[in-house]
Amino acid sequence: MGIFLNYIFIGFICTFLLDYASEKFADHDAFQNVPDWNWGARIAFALFWPLGLILFIYTFIKEYFG
Numbered sequence: 001m002g003i004f005l006n007y008i009f010i011g012f013i014c015t016f017l018l019d020y021a022s023e024k025f026a027d028h029d030a031f032q033n034v035p036d037w038n039w040g041a042r043i044a045f046a047l048f049w050p051l052g053l054i055l056f057i058y059t060f061i062k063e064y065f066g
Helices: 002-024 039-047 049-065
Strands: none
Touching: 002 039, 002 049, 039 049
């Protein structure tokens, strides 16, 4: 049970950080076409955070350096 709770906790932390970054940089050109988060997307990201985090890092690097 401890591994599952750690997985969910890390997912909620990643979700919080991504939500904070998307709100903070909402006026930046890279975030103009990003849809708003809803609770379904937040919960899905908290459950599948490794895939979402990899996708976010890949897209961020591609947009920032490319």
